[in-house]
Amino acid sequence: MRAKTTTEYSPGLAGVIAGETAICWVDPNAGLMYRGYDIHEVAEQASFEEVAYLLLNGELPSVDQLGKFARSLAAERDLPRPIMNMFRLMPKRRHPMDMLRTGVSMLAAFDPELNDNSHAANIRKSIRLIARVSTLITDGWRILQGEEPIPDKADLTHAGNFFYKLTAQVPQDWQIRMLDTIFILYADHEFNASTFAARVTASTLADIYAAVTSACGTLKGPLHGGANEESMKMLEEIGTPDRAESWLKKKLAANEKIMGFGHRVYKKGDSRVPVMREIGRDLGKRTGKEQWVAICDKLEETMEREKHLCANVDLYAAPVFTMLGFPAELNTPIFAAARVAGWCAHVVEQHDHNRLIRPRSLYVGPEMRPYPGSASDGAQDRQSRNSRGSRTPSEL
Numbered sequence: 001m002r003a004k005t006t007t008e009y010s011p012g013l014a015g016v017i018a019g020e021t022a023i024c025w026v027d028p029n030a031g032l033m034y035r036g037y038d039i040h041e042v043a044e045q046a047s048f049e050e051v052a053y054l055l056l057n058g059e060l061p062s063v064d065q066l067g068k069f070a071r072s073l074a075a076e077r078d079l080p081r082p083i084m085n086m087f088r089l090m091p092k093r094r095h096p097m098d099m100l101r102t103g104v105s106m107l108a109a110f111d112p113e114l115n116d117n118s119h120a121a122n123i124r125k126s127i128r129l130i131a132r133v134s135t136l137i138t139d140g141w142r143i144l145q146g147e148e149p150i151p152d153k154a155d156l157t158h159a160g161n162f163f164y165k166l167t168a169q170v171p172q173d174w175q176i177r178m179l180d181t182i183f184i185l186y187a188d189h190e191f192n193a194s195t196f197a198a199r200v201t202a203s204t205l206a207d208i209y210a211a212v213t214s215a216c217g218t219l220k221g222p223l224h225g226g227a228n229e230e231s232m233k234m235l236e237e238i239g240t241p242d243r244a245e246s247w248l249k250k251k252l253a254a255n256e257k258i259m260g261f262g263h264r265v266y267k268k269g270d271s272r273v274p275v276m277r278e279i280g281r282d283l284g285k286r287t288g289k290e291q292w293v294a295i296c297d298k299l300e301e302t303m304e305r306e307k308h309l310c311a312n313v314d315l316y317a318a319p320v321f322t323m324l325g326f327p328a329e330l331n332t333p334i335f336a337a338a339r340v341a342g343w344c345a346h347v348v349e350q351h352d353h354n355r356l357i358r359p360r361s362l363y364v365g366p367e368m369r370p371y372p373g374s375a376s377d378g379a380q381d382r383q384s385r386n387s388r389g390s391r392t393p394s395e396l
């Protein structure tokens with residue numbers, strides 16, 4: 001006797017509308033909007049601070065509002081000392097995404113407004129989270145490398161400080177602009193898996209730190225944010241553009257998933273790819289490492305011919321991060337440093353218009369059957385009792 005479902009079942013929730021949002025729209029035909037603005041215009045003209053403000057507040061900031069927002073972010077960047085000590089106590093072999101998830105979870109204990117889910121408190125906590133997620137990544141990484149964290153620089157932007165605190169090198173203007181654009185591209189993407197995880201957590205009226213902790217755990221997986229680390233391993237394995245086609249055909253013949261390809265929503269191309277690809281070409285010329293984008297081009301061409309599958313942003317993000325000088329292990333944390341703005345905006349929206357997110361499942365287990373008695377009766381007893389016949393639920 002299976003439980004009857006009245007609604008249509010969609011594995012993986014594909015195509016299911018699970019809620020409303022005014023933050024972001026993903027157009028399956030290769031488009032993306034933040035609060036009504038086209039991602040391409042935003043990526044070209046805005047700063048990450050402006051985009052974070054837009055996502056959180058619904059409108060672009062005035063000059064004064066932007067200045068205040070940037071100063072608030074800068075003021076919240078430092079981490080409580082016990083978090084640094086906790087990082088030092090963690091085992092040496094750890095992934096920076098695990099450090100980040102643990103760090104976000106621990107930050108909750110230091111926020112005096114933790115359990116206030118009002119709109120105003122959530123916005124203040126969002127600013128703290130956007131500021132500190134970056135520091136958890138930069139300082140955590142330096143501690144992991146056996147180096148001391150370095151203080152930020154007041155004259156650098158959010159992206160500039162991320163670069164500086166990670167590498168201890170003052171980045172050039174073009175490097176800051178590139179990272180800013182990358183942060184903008186990654187800032188939000190409606191009900192992607194990590195944002196949905198954050199919204200599910202927030203929908204129980206759990207706090208924003210609990211929601212962002214859930215999101216960090218979800219982002220790590222290679223089918224989501226982890227794909228940009230895996231893509232770099234793939235490009236390194238291929239090595240040169242002339243090997244790309246045969247490598248890909250072999251993997252497809254073996255039915256393997258190719259990282260950086262495919263998307264649940266986009267079927268005609270990922271809106272972010274053209275911008276990321278251009279950054280990759282530019283960096284290739286600047287660094288003399290033009291082979292990475294050439295390999296990606298070849299993979300795209302072959303994948304289109306063989307499977308009609310489009311590249312997603314993570315394919316090009318991988319070599320872009322490498323050419324900017326970041327180790328591949330940091331690819332997913334860099335994604336998180338940007339996406340935290342989207343996660344927070346979605347938690348604010350969820351708490352403002354909350355309804356518990358609790359879907360049903362389709363039961364595929366055994367039919368109703370009689371309970372054979374306690375395990376302490378022994379298997380023998382259980383067997384003989386079963387052979388004597390079973391009682392139907394109506395006899396109980």
Ligand code: COA
Binds near residue numbers: 225257264309
């Ligand atoms: N490599 C090879 N085949 C792929 C593929 C990939 N990256 N992505 C999808 N496919 C194939 C599937 O195997 C399936 O083939 P089939 O119909 O012969 O079984 C078909 O394309 C449809 O894909 P489906 O599994 O329904 O897509 P999905 O919406 O469930 O999954 C992803 C979406 C993103 C999880 C999937 O494309 C994927 O695993 N990509 C690689 C990881 C990645 O880059 N993630 C970052 C996303 S931004």
